[in-house]
Amino acid sequence: DAKTTQPPSMDCAEGRAANLPCNHSTISGNEYVYWYRQIHSQGPQYIIHGLKNNETNEMASLIITEDRKSSTLILPHATLRDTAVYYCIAKARGTYKYIFGTGTRLKVLA
Amino acid sequence: DTGVSQDPRHKITKRGQNVTFRCDPISEHNRLYWYRQTLGQGPEFLTYFQNEAQLEKSRLLSDRFSAERPKGSFSTLEIQRTEQGDSAMYLCASSLGANTEAFFGQGTRLTVV
Numbered sequence: 001d002a003k004t005t006q007p008p009s010m011d012c013a014e015g016r017a018a019n020l021p022c023n024h025s026t027i028s029g030n031e032y033v034y035w036y037r038q039i040h041s042q043g044p045q046y047i048i049h050g051l052k053n054n055e056t057n058e059m060a061s062l063i064i065t066e067d068r069k070s071s072t073l074i075l076p077h078a079t080l081r082d083t084a085v086y087y088c089i090a091k092a093r094g095t096y097k098y099i100f101g102t103g104t105r106l107k108v109l110a
Numbered sequence: 111d112t113g114v115s116q117d118p119r120h121k122i123t124k125r126g127q128n129v130t131f132r133c134d135p136i137s138e139h140n141r142l143y144w145y146r147q148t149l150g151q152g153p154e155f156l157t158y159f160q161n162e163a164q165l166e167k168s169r170l171l172s173d174r175f176s177a178e179r180p181k182g183s184f185s186t187l188e189i190q191r192t193e194q195g196d197s198a199m200y201l202c203a204s205s206l207g208a209n210t211e212a213f214f215g216q217g218t219r220l221t222v223v
Contacts, residue, residue, distance in 0.1 A: 034211070036214075041219075042216055042217070043114070043201050043203075043214035043215050043216045043217050044153065044201070044203075044214045045214070046211045046212070046213060046214075049211060085152075087152055093208075093209055094208050094209065095208065096141060096143070096158055096166075096205070096208050097143075097155050097158065097166070098143075098153075098155070098212065099155070100152030100153045100154070101152055102150070102151060102152055103152055
C-alpha cells in the first residue's frame with residue numbers, strides 16, 4: 001500500500017470549510033483513498049473513500065487530483081465536534097489491511 | 111444495528127496476569143480485524159479473520175497473544191502474562207467485504223500496572 005503524508009496539525013474556524021490535504025505520490029491504480037477520523041478516546045470513524053472521481057456524502061467531500069498523487073478532504077462547515085485526528089489511508093482493492101499513519105490533528109476554533 | 115461492540119471498555123491488570131477482550135461485530139459482517147493503538151500513534155494492524163478463519167497475524171503479535179472467532183461471530187483477544195508494554199487501546203473492526211469500509215468499535219483500553 002502506498003505511503004501517505006499529512007500535515008501533523010491544522011486549525012479551522014468554526015463554520016468555515018476545513019480542507020485537509022494528503023499526499024500519496026506512489027499510489028497505484030487499484031488503491032483507493034480512505035479517510036477516517038478519531039475523536040479523543042473513541043474508535044476511528046469512517047468518513048469517505050474514493051478511487052479517482054470526486055466523492056461527496058453527508059459528512060464530507062473528497063477531491064482527488066487527476067494524477068491521483070494527492071487528495072483533499074473537505075468538511076464544508078466545520079463545527080467544534082469535528083475536532084479530531086484525521087487519517088488518510090491508501091488501500092488496494094481486495095486487500096483488508098488499513099495502514100494508519102499519525103494523521104492530521106484538526107482543531108476547530110470557536 | 112448497534113455497530114461494533116467491545117467489552118470491557120477499560121481494563122486495569124497487574125503485570126503477569128492474563129486478560130481477555132471481546133468484540134461483537136456488526137451482524138452479517140464476515141470480516142473482523144483487531145488493531146492496537148498506543149498514545150500519539152495511529153492504529154496498528156494485529157490480525158484478521160474471514161468468518162472463523164484467522165488469515166493473517168501481524169509480527170506485532172507475540173506468542174502471548176491469541177485471537178479466536180468461533181463460529182464466525184464474536185471474537186476474543188487474549189493476552190497472557192501481560193507486560194507493561196501491552197498497555198494500549200485495543201480496537202476491533204468489521205466489514206462486509208474486502209472492498210467495503212471497515213467500522214470500528216470504541217476500543218478496550220488496557221493498562222498494565
